[in-house]
Amino acid sequence: MTIIWGGLALGAVYALVAIGYNIVFISSKTFNFAQAQLMMVGTFVAYTGLVTLRLPVAVVVLLATAAVTLVAAVEERLAVRPVEDPETVLVTTLGAGVLINGLTQVVWGGQPLAVPFFGGDGVLELLGGRVYPVEIALVAVAVALVVLFGWFARRSVTGLTLLAMAEDREAAMLRGVDVRRLAFGAFAASGALAGLLGVFVGPKTFAVATLGASLALKGFVVMAIGGFGSMPGTLVGGMVVGLAEALAARHLGSEFAAISVFAVLIAILLVRPSGLFVRTRERLV
């Protein structure tokens, strides 16, 4: 059960990255390949707030949210807005990710930094397994966020507008939706989320300049498994990837961990080419 808990917690981290990808994808049909790096910045700001400045957790959460929102907003202005073509945005956001990697290293150095968890660092016995409190929190936060975004998308005007944009951007514009402004807002919101999550992700992963690279690809795989644009898909995809990785490493050896994840991805895409939670639409042309 310890391995299951570990796999679920790892899957939750990947799912949180994928949720960030999805927020941008829904609003502008493109990917922010620097999303994992934004989450990495969140862990570093959490470290600075909790360890260096010894601030209260609530203040650190606000600080990290504000800081990473700002970074995301700057990224949108410099790497996304000037680019018209969504495919080109893949390259420019990838570049932004590399830049963020370098800047974090300059500011915080290359060594891993431990981020304390406000819920305690002691190991707990739960359902026959051993688990850190932060691992339970990560699973709970991932589930809560998916529920929250589901509610937001269906019950709020902004959420419905975002869905309309995702469906047909031009039609949304014709209906008077300021798509640029909303896309910017969604980009900044994905940054805010990445910052807010720093106090949860940092205690599991450490704040380290290589974290972005570790998370980026797995987050993308989670999104592909769940279906691009599907929030429940990120949760299921995250759990699938986390558990496949943990169980393969335990029973087959670590060299099979990544292979197993991609084998699962291929198997799912063969059966459901658009992912588990997105239906393929056929069009007559």
Next chain:
Amino acid sequence: MRRRFMAAAAAAASAAALLAGCGSGPEGGAGGPYRVLMTAGLSAQGTLAGNAATSVLAVKAGVAAVNEAGGVAGREVKLTVVDDEGNPTTALTNIRKAIASDRPDVVINAGPSPVTAATLPVLGQNEILSFNIAPTADSADPKKNPLNFDLTGNPEDYIRGFIPYLREKGYKSAGIVHGSTASGVTFAEQMEPALEKAGITVAGNEEYDTAALDMTPQLQALKSRNPDVLIMDGYGAPVGHLLKGVEKLGWDVPVVGNNSVSATSLVSTPPPGGVLGTAQTENLVMQVYKSTVHDPDDTAVNDVVAAMTGLGKIESTLIMATNYDALPLIAAAAADVGRSDDPKALAEALEKPEVQKTAEVVIIGGYNFKPGSHGPNLTAEDFDFVAPSPVKNGQFT
């Protein structure tokens, strides 16, 4: 007539000698400063930058010490440091440029291993003496790299240090957990037969992906085989994940980390920024060079540390400072040869035990270069096994 011919011949010979002196062959610049080119990843990714900065400080201190003692065969040592970003291509370009413009007498490399692998062939072709602290599979092989010398132990050296310690502790079985890097894999591959040879059963040998965020599965696989001791290879965040994994499993096992574990700042930093003094480091000891542990009576090491701190902040442990020893080794070899401009003669001199003994090396107690191996061939006496403690100026306190 004959006198005129002799004068003309003498003039021609003088001109030829003068022109030869202006050339860029190995003999060029023998009267000028002894040129040391150091390539280091000062702006590299991750922990490499701090390691490179420490290595540069060590070489600067070594240059100052040798110059103070009269230089290399009377020539003042002139150091040029170039930033290779930890990138083999950049390092190679920098070295080619240096060879074309101001040919160095020796090249010192701060690593990582791909930089060593990329640069050694060019240095060999140009017959330039070189030292590195990031060995490759063949960097210490004189048949392939006759002018190169490794200043840091290879896995064989470290394992030579491990075995007596494990025997002394009376461990009968061991589990190995190692990273997926080339050095981690080599460490495990060589550790396994060495343990078997020493009569210690290998209960399991598990690899982890260095980009992974949880190594509990590998540790649980090892725990199920109940070894007496866990031998750990790792560097950076993976060390933190491994120690967390051991704690999470509630596994009360002695953990012996290799040199790279000791270079991870997490283990020498108290909470909340690190894990020093927590349950995670309770059972941990790490293999280190003797100079990496502060000894108030070791004047030679303390002087080098003082010289390095006078030049800048020591960002890594002294494991990264073995490049210091390159300078006294060159000076001793040049004193033996009587000149400093013949790299082949210097390399041969470096293989002599008497030259190695006279070299005033500090970071490692002594180097044992041989005609068949240009590795340091360290012995168990060169290492200590220490519990984690705070690091000050590159040394465990």
